[in-house]
Amino acid sequence: MMLLTVSVAAFLLSGMSRISHQLSSPFHNTRVLAEAKNALIAYARLSDPDLSADTGLNYRYLPCPDQDGDGLAESPCGASSVEGWLPWMSLGLAPLRDASGTCLRYFVAAAYKQGTATPPLVSALPNAEFTLNSRSGLVAADVVAVLIAPGNVVAGQSRSAAPGNVTECGSTASASKRNQADNYMDTTAGINNALAPDFILSPLSLNDTGSFNDVVISLLSGEL
Template structure:
């Protein structure tokens, strides 16, 4: 005898199994799609963060070594942005001059000037760059030393917490931006001159606004303070940024200046050179504000005129206010066997004892 046809209950069970299979397969597909999208977003973010970090490191190196690559200048200056692809070496090179003295500027990162490839974020866009007016290498500010304030405040996602600022010593001297994908209203059509990065040089087509803070707009006027925002990602905001804070930059520069003032025993230069040349060996007294020692004075300005400093180095530091008592402080023990040089803002000290560098207490 043949088998009896399946009953309605069994047929319903098979249908439910098929529906369950479809649901499981669909859920697995959606999960895979979600994981794939998350992986892509993670990789794009990694590329962006790496590009920003490379740009920041190159800019700091440029500023710290500026006195070596540009003899006769103080360390600390940064290159103008690429504002038109019309720099000395074309796209990616810094403008020869950018605006009025002490007025901040915005443009693309001058990757060629910095010895970099055209760094791109995770969306494939080249980086942008804002520079405090006082840090432009042309035209230069009057004095470049550790009291030269940054002109940028950077706010966190809530628009009220400071990432950089508000104190002058914690403001940013420069900010590097990754613009991300274009948002509504941004037109990134090519102007033709930017053959590597493409697009155009209108900052508002790349940088966004959040909490009424516009990352493409600079405050006008000499030494004016501008506010940027590191906002949370949304459909209307996708900028990523990395600030170079004043204290970050001058921690490195102050070490360099302190080392130049410290000098060496052989060949004799700086404080150490003074010590080596004395009979009996001793460090100089503190200065009188005009570069000369005051006998018996153990704390005060640096007696730079009495030190065997390289003339070029001395002139650059003196002309830029590095020997001013609110920048450099000098102390010596009563028996003149120990001395300390402190460069202020942020404080970097070098301690010496009997011709040797020693740990500071």
């Protein structure tokens, strides 16, 4: 009888712990995504190399992503929009991880990257190509950056570091599965969050099937 009682108690505690984790995860993800977004805004407002009182702070650059998970922005990063790890070290942050322990992923629009041909002047900020959507339709356009808490692996994903070595967030081999967007971001309603320019939010529930667990936050030009 005692053994049965202990077993039932252990089962109940295990279930409560699992439900508690499911309930707390969205709050954790929201917090770390907000911290990352605030750091990007601060970076943009201080990224103008001209810091004089009269003429400085007129541009709103965003950092290039980190491609190997060491926390450092990989600059220059081409002429088009680009994706990778959030460059937490370049932003002056500790590694930001979602509730699954995975570091945050980051997309930046072409017109706002460090090194872009036409600097983003604050008085005439260029349009950005990203959109944020729900299952019902468009939520926001003119999105300059997207941050994603990828969550655990879903079906079809693999996050092996081979042939490189594990870094804080990724792999020393940029082409390894551990660094590739499609092994972190998911697809729903015909939109694949691994592929810019369109991104989708999806409501999470305790009965989530495990096929989509991205938590997404956007940065609009008007917030810079």
